[in-house]
Amino acid sequence: MAIAKKEAGTPQSVAVVGAGPVGALAALYMAQLGWRVSLYEARSDIRKEQVYHGRSINLALSTRGILALRGTKLNLDEEVLREAIPMRGRMIHDQHGRQSSQAYGVHGEASRWTYINSVDRGKLNCRLLDAAEKHPNIKLKFGHKVVHCQPDLGALVVETGTDDARETFTISHDFIIGADGAFSTIRRALMRCTRMDYQQAYIPHCYRELTIQARVDAEGNRSFAMDPYHLHIWPKMSYMMIALPNTDQSFTCTLFMPQEKFDAIRSQQQLVEFFQQEFPDAYELIGRESLCEEYFRNPLGSLISIKCKPYHYQDKMVIIGDAAHSMVPFYGQGMNAGMEDVMILQEMLLRYQNSLSDALDAYTALRHDDAVAICDLAMYNYVEMRAHVHSPVYRARKAIEGVLYRLMPSYVVPLYTMVSFTTIRYSEATRRSQRQGRWIYIASGVALAVTLGLAFAATTISLSHHHRRHRQQAPTSAA
Ligand SMILES: Cc1cc2nc3c(=O)[nH]c(=O)nc-3n(C[C@H](O)[C@H](O)[C@H](O)COP(=O)(O)OP(=O)(O)OC[C@H]3O[C@@H](n4cnc5c(N)ncnc54)[C@H](O)[C@@H]3O)c2cc1C
Known part of the structure; x- marks a missing residue:
């Protein structure tokens, strides 16, 4: 060569x-x-x-x-x-431990x-x-x-x-x-x-790693405590935790928070209350003992x-x-x-x-x-x-982007797809995503207009039925 x-x-x-x-x-x-x-x-x-x-x-x-x-x-x-x-996607955990999956591949393909x-x-x-x-x-x-x-x-x-x-x-x-x-x-x-x-x-946020251990049954068989084929996210607006699966069936969680928030948690009691309040499902899976041990032992990383x-x-x-x-x-x-x-x-x-x-x-x-x-x-x-993955507006935009990608893949490719699943230059991906924003904006407008139009038509039809029925039932004053 x-x-x-x-x-x-x-x-x-x-x-x-x-x-x-x-x-x-x-x-x-x-x-x-x-x-x-x-x-x-x-x-x-x-x-x-x-x-x-x-x-x-x-x-x-x-x-x-x-x-x-x-x-x-x-x-x-x-x-x-x-x-x-x-x-294959993100698994979003809400405050009550409910989970919802958001696939990375918009065509639902598994490659x-x-x-x-x-x-x-x-x-x-x-x-x-x-x-x-x-x-x-x-x-x-x-x-x-x-x-x-x-x-x-x-x-x-x-x-x-x-x-x-x-x-x-x-x-x-x-x-x-x-x-x-x-x-x-x-x-x-x-x-x-x-x-x-x-x-x-330096961003104000730091990170600390925690572990969700594998489940072990009575026979000693190990299994994952959550779906292993997702990147798990607990979004909290100003901070978040994520978890990635490991081949030993454990998950490594990374808690990202502003440094002051880490510093404010000084005792085991405070830590447990914080997790029970903010990450109740993760708290159950990590376990009190492991949480307290790892949180106060593992280093705080800067970003x-x-x-x-x-x-x-x-x-x-x-x-x-x-x-x-x-x-x-x-x-x-x-x-x-x-x-x-x-x-x-x-x-x-x-x-x-x-x-x-x-x-x-x-x-x-x-x-x-x-x-x-x-x-x-x-x-x-x-x-x-x-902050956004939970929001209905974000989800609607993603859904519209997915539909457009199906309909015209040479014009609209989701930004995440360009960055993570192609070798399109990062700078080009950014520019394309900004250009595509226009298509998504137009499609959102059309979708909104169609929805409003259908709602208006449905209301008009139902009102006219109602009036007709009302007129048929009303007594006539004519002799
Ligand atoms: C919490 C966290 C999560 C991340 N997750 C991801 C992810 O999911 N995907 C992803 O792509 N990236 C991720 N990254 C980023 C990724 O870790 C780095 O981009 C990657 O490690 C960079 O590799 P590198 O070889 O350039 O540098 P490093 O991994 O930092 O390696 C540098 C090496 O140089 C050695 N070294 C340093 N100074 C000297 C010296 N003076 N003489 C000799 N040797 C020296 C060090 O010991 C080290 O081995 C993450 C980073 C963090 C902090």
């Missing part, structure tokens, strides 16, 4: 910093393009850890992520999906491209690392934290060892890919050598949104994944978008085979609008998930 080189000749060396899902995937793609890859990861090898100490335990994998896994041609998509649980998949984040990462380890072009370097980077020299300052015996060394590579997450060291270095526009915002530009410096380095665009998790796209970055980067490297610098220019130019679009959509979706 072709390789974008600084100059023709021997394969170049690339450092990928961060062996999260995006970095591990990038290492594979680069190795397959013929680069010699060193994959630096600050943490120890997660495959040897008992418990995964990362961010959320499970996450939703959708079309963009699946296709990026497939792009390795190593069957990784099949392997990962074999261990995934398909979520991989119309549902999202709950995957174990740790297992997915392990699969990618296993594949990377097998590739002869990749060297995995766990416990190697990049503490500094000198882009002009392609140099990384790397720290290894434990607190007792730390060592630091400097190493050079032809090219550096920063996939080191939201608090990226590589992005910080990029800021110093480019005129980077940078924007970050940050980061946008920046450019993503690269000359032909020296580029940032991808959360390092380039961190988003709030409400569209379930952070990792999917990061994996798509890897595919787009590969596409640019192949398109501009003779100039890495041109390839990276093109990458930033193409990807930035999309990253901004999905960061904004993710922010918007939080309002939709916690």
Whole structure:
């Protein structure tokens, strides 16, 4: 396969910093393009850890992520999906524990491209690392934290060892890919050598994870305590809880609330009263003991949104994944978008085979609008998930959108479908959705006019029947 080189000749060396899902995937793609890859990861090898100490335990994998896994041609998509649980829609829980399902696929079809998949984040990462380890072009370097980077020299300052015996060394590579997450060291270095526009915002909401354990019957058989084929949502207007299924038949719940609301719950009694009042069905399923233990033990996570530009410096380095665009998790796209970055980067490297610098220019130019679009959509979706999903207006709009999609699929495609089940560029999906709004507006007007017309006709007919009957029954005064 072709390789974008600084100059023709021997394969170049690339450092990928961060062996999260995006970095591990990038290492594979680069190795397959013929680069010699060193994959630096600050943490120890997660495959040897008992418990995964990362961010959320499970996450939703959708079309963009699946296709990026497939792009390795190593069957990784099949392997990962074999261990995934398909979520075909949202299950909305109301105050009284009543549930209503809202399908993701508007045609009611059940295919991989119309549902999202709950995957174990740790297992997915392990699969990618296993594949990377097998590739002869990749060297995995766990416990190697990049503490500094000198882009002009392609140099990384790397720290290894434990607190007792730390060592630091400097190493050079032809090219550096920063996939080191939201608090990226590589992005910080990029800021110093480019005129980077940078924007970050913490939202007032934080998150904490809780567990609904599997049901176990007298014979020891395990089963899910709720429908496993849905993403469960408890919308509460200004906050919410969601739950995703796990393959061990448990659910991981994530409670999203403003930090002050978390801080205000200080005692077990307050916590129990809050859950009994706001999430009565979830309270029964989690159980008092487990709730109190997990709530006061599990860390409170912050949610940050980061946008920046450019993503690269000359032909020296580029940032991808959360390092380039961190988003709030409400569209379930952070990792999917990061994996798509890897595919787009590969596409640019192949398109501009003779100039890495041109390839990276093109990458930033193409990807930035999309990253901004999905960061904004993710922010918007939080309002939709916690405040709109219950509303009759929202449901009516969704229903009309679904009907229009059936009738004229080339004109109207629901935004969620474009984002989660296609590879339409995020920025294009946003624009199309705004344009489609017009059709939905017109269709809503027509539907309203028809409904009013029918209601008016029905009333008129019934009144005229009533008058006729009345006239027939009335005594005549004529002699
Ligand atoms: C609550 C929550 C739910 C989410 N749900 C979803 C979802 O459903 N679907 C979805 O697509 N996304 C979801 N996301 C987003 C997703 O987690 C991220 O987008 C994804 O993890 C980004 O992957 P990454 O590899 O770019 O970064 P990370 O996963 O953050 O990995 C970065 C890696 O770099 C390493 N590293 C950091 N600094 C250094 C350094 N200096 N030197 C060496 N190594 C370093 C870290 O140890 C880490 O292993 C969710 C996020 C949260 C918080």
